Amino acid sequence: MIRRLGVTSLIAVGLVVSFPAIALAHGIGGRLDLPVPVTYFIVGAGVVLVISFVALTVLWPEPRLQDGPRHEPARFSIPRGGLIPAVGLIGLLLVVGQLLPPLLGLDTDRTRPGIAPVLVWVVFWLVIPFGGAVVGDSYTEINPWRTLGRVLRVGQGERLWVVDRWGIWPADLLLLAFTWLELVSPGSGSAVTLGAAALVYTLLMIGSMAYAGRESGLAVFDAFTPYNRLISSISPLGRRGDGRIVWRGWLRALTVIPEWKGLAAMVVIAIGTVSYDGAAVTPWFRSAFGGLMGTVPGQTLLLVSTVLVIGLAYWVASVVAARMVGDEWTAGRVAGRFAHTLVPIALAYAVAHYLTLILFEGQQLIAAVSDPFALGWDLFGTAERSVDFFITASEPIWYVQVGVIVTGHVLGVVLAHDRALADFGREAVRSQYAMLLLMVALTTLGLLILSA
Amino acid sequence: MFWGGEIYGSTVRHRTWLLWAVLLVASGCSGEGGGVATSAAVTSIGPPTTTNTMPTTTTGALPTTTSSAPTTTAQRIDVYFEGGQVVGQDQFSYALGEQVSVWVLSDDDDEVHVHGYDLFFTVTAGVPLEISVTAEIPGIFEVELESTHTLLFELVVAP
Numbered sequence: 001m002i003r004r005l006g007v008t009s010l011i012a013v014g015l016v017v018s019f020p021a022i023a024l025a026h027g028i029g030g031r032l033d034l035p036v037p038v039t040y041f042i043v044g045a046g047v048v049l050v051i052s053f054v055a056l057t058v059l060w061p062e063p064r065l066q067d068g069p070r071h072e073p074a075r076f077s078i079p080r081g082g083l084i085p086a087v088g089l090i091g092l093l094l095v096v097g098q099l100l101p102p103l104l105g106l107d108t109d110r111t112r113p114g115i116a117p118v119l120v121w122v123v124f125w126l127v128i129p130f131g132g133a134v135v136g137d138s139y140t141e142i143n144p145w146r147t148l149g150r151v152l153r154v155g156q157g158e159r160l161w162v163v164d165r166w167g168i169w170p171a172d173l174l175l176l177a178f179t180w181l182e183l184v185s186p187g188s189g190s191a192v193t194l195g196a197a198a199l200v201y202t203l204l205m206i207g208s209m210a211y212a213g214r215e216s217g218l219a220v221f222d223a224f225t226p227y228n229r230l231i232s233s234i235s236p237l238g239r240r241g242d243g244r245i246v247w248r249g250w251l252r253a254l255t256v257i258p259e260w261k262g263l264a265a266m267v268v269i270a271i272g273t274v275s276y277d278g279a280a281v282t283p284w285f286r287s288a289f290g291g292l293m294g295t296v297p298g299q300t301l302l303l304v305s306t307v308l309v310i311g312l313a314y315w316v317a318s319v320v321a322a323r324m325v326g327d328e329w330t331a332g333r334v335a336g337r338f339a340h341t342l343v344p345i346a347l348a349y350a351v352a353h354y355l356t357l358i359l360f361e362g363q364q365l366i367a368a369v370s371d372p373f374a375l376g377w378d379l380f381g382t383a384e385r386s387v388d389f390f391i392t393a394s395e396p397i398w399y400v401q402v403g404v405i406v407t408g409h410v411l412g413v414v415l416a417h418d419r420a421l422a423d424f425g426r427e428a429v430r431s432q433y434a435m436l437l438l439m440v441a442l443t444t445l446g447l448l449i450l451s452a
Numbered sequence: 453m454f455w456g457g458e459i460y461g462s463t464v465r466h467r468t469w470l471l472w473a474v475l476l477v478a479s480g481c482s483g484e485g486g487g488v489a490t491s492a493a494v495t496s497i498g499p500p501t502t503t504n505t506m507p508t509t510t511t512g513a514l515p516t517t518t519s520s521a522p523t524t525t526a527q528r529i530d531v532y533f534e535g536g537q538v539v540g541q542d543q544f545s546y547a548l549g550e551q552v553s554v555w556v557l558s559d560d561d562d563e564v565h566v567h568g569y570d571l572f573f574t575v576t577a578g579v580p581l582e583i584s585v586t587a588e589i590p591g592i593f594e595v596e597l598e599s600t601h602t603l604l605f606e607l608v609v610a611p
Binding site: 033186356390394 | 594
C-alpha cells in the first residue's frame with residue numbers, strides 16, 4: 001500500500017514538472033475567508049465533545065424518527081405551474097448562450113464576468129440546495145433538464161431497472177466531475193468553458209432520459225437530482241404533488257431516503273470535495289503538498305485523494321460497527337444504512353465553507369443581469385455595481401460558521417443514534433461508537449480547516 | 453483536461469524551461485544610493501471601485517508613489533514571473549488600513565488582477581510594477597496574472 005502510494009506520488013511529481021503553475025480555482029471570486037480565531041475553534045470542538053458524550057448517555061432509548069415524514073398539510077400551497085420551471089430553463093439558456101458571442105465573433109468585455117459563473121457556482125450549486133434545506137426540495141421543479149425533457153417529449157416510459165442496477169453511481173461520478181470543474185479546472189471562471197460544459201451536460205441528460213425514462217434517467221445520471229434530494233431532506237417542510245406545503249417533522253425525511261447504490265459515495269464526495277477546497281488554502285496543506293498544488297494533475301490527484309481518505313474513514317467506521325453488531329451485518333450494508341446520518345455534516349461543511357461566497361460573490365448577480373454576456377450592455381443600469389464587502393463583518397461570519405458545523409454534528413449524532421436503535425436494538429447501541437468517533441473526527445477537521 | 457481549459461481565449465503557455473536564473477535585485481534593504489532604475493509607479497486607489505484596465509505605467513517615469521522610505525533604495529522585487537513560473541512569497545499580510553506595496557516583475561506583458569478589490573494593473577515585460585492598494589477590505593484575496601490566471605500571491609488583510 002505504502003509502496004504503491006510512493007509510486008503514485010512519483011508519477012504525480014512527474015506530471016507536475018510538465019505543467020505550468022496555475023492559480024487556485026474557486027470557480028468564482030478570488031476572495032478567501034480569513035481563518036476563524038483559535039478560541040472559536042477550541043470552544044466549538046469542546047462543545048462537540050461534550051454533546052457527543054451527553055448523546056451517548058441521555059438520548060432517547062427508543063427509535064423516534066424511523067417511520068418517516070408525517071405530511072401534515074399546511075394551510076397554504078404554492079401552485080405547481082410554469083413559472084419555476086421556466087426560470088430554470090432560462091438559467092440554462094443563459095449559461096449555454098455564453099457560447100454565442102465567440103461563435104458570432106462578438107467582442108466581450110474581459111473585465112465583466114458575465115452571468116455564467118455566478119449563475120452556476122452561486123445560484124445553481126449553492127443557493128438552490130441550501131434553500132432546499134430550509135424550505136424543502138426546490139430543485140425537482142426548477143431542474144431545467146426535466147423541463148427540457150418534457151418540452152422535447154424525451155423519456156416517456158420509465159425503465160426502473162436502470163435505477164436498480166446503477167443506483168446513483170453515474171450521478172456520483174458526475175458530481176465529482178462538477179466539483180473538479182469548480183475547484184481544479186483553470187477554466188472554472190470562464191463563461192465559454194461553463195457554456196460548453198452546460199451544453200455537454202444537457203446532451204448527456206437528454207441521452208439519459210431517452211435511455212432510462214425521464215425520472216429514472218435524472219435519478220441515475222443527473223448529479224444534482226440525488227444531491228438536492230439528500231440536502232433538502234433536512235428540511236422539516238415538504239411539498240405534495242398538488243403543491244400543498246406539508247410539515248414533515250424534524251429530520252424525518254432523512255430516514256426514508258432510498259438506499260440507492262452509491263448513496264454513501266455521494267455524501268462522501270460532498271464532504272471530501274469541500275474538505276479539499278478548505279484545506280487547500282491552509283498553510284499546512286500547502287507546505288505538505290505545495291508542489292502538487294501548482295498544477296492541474298496535482299490538484300486533481302489531491303481532490304480525489306481527499307475524497308478517498310474521507311471514504312476510507314467512513315468505510316473503517318462501517319467495518320468496526322458491523323463487527324460489533326454481529327455476523328448478519330456487512331460493512332457495506334452498515335455504510336448504506338448510515339449514509340444519511342452524514343448528510344447534516346455535509347451540508348454544514350458546505351454552508352460554513354461557502355457562506356461568504358454567497359454573501360459576496362452572489363452580489364455579482366446584480367451586475368451580471370444587466371450584462372449577461374459581457375457584451376458591454378447595461379439592461380437595468382446595474383452593470384457597474386461592484387461587490388460590497390462590508391455587508392457583514394468577520395465576527396458574525398465566524399459565529400455562523402462554527403455554529404453551523406456544531407449543529408450539523410449534533411443532527412448527525414442524533415440520526416446515527418436513532419438508526420442504531422432501530423437496526424441494532426438497544427443493547428447494541430455501542431456499535432455507534434465508531435460512527436460517533438468518525439463524526440467527532442469530521443467535525444473537528446471541519447473546524448480545524450476553518451481556523452487553520 | 454475535462455471540458456477544455458480555455459480561459460478568455462488564451463491557452464496556457466508552454467514555455468521553454470529556463471533554469472530559475474532569478475536575479476535577486478537587492479531585496480528591499482537599503483544601501484546603494486543613486487537613482488532607481490525603471491520604476492513603474494502606480495497610483496494608489498482609494499475606494500474599491502471597479503476600475504477597468506489601468507494604464508498607469510508611464511514607462512520609465514519617476515516614481516510618483518508616496519514612497520515611505522526617505523532614501524532611495526535599489527529596486528525591490530517581491531514576486532517574479534519568469535518562464536511560466538512564479539517565484540516569491542505566497543502571501544503578503546497587512547492590517548486593515550495599511551498601504552499595500554508589493555513589487556512584481558514579469559517577463560511577459562500582462563495584466564495583474566487584484567481580486568476582491570477588483571483592480572487591474574498593466575505590467576510590461578521587464579518593468580517592475582508596484583501593486584499599491586490601501587488595504588480596506590478584510591479577507592484573503594488572490595492576485596493573478598489575468599491572461600493565464602496564474603496566481604502571483606495572496607493579499608491577506610486582517611480585520
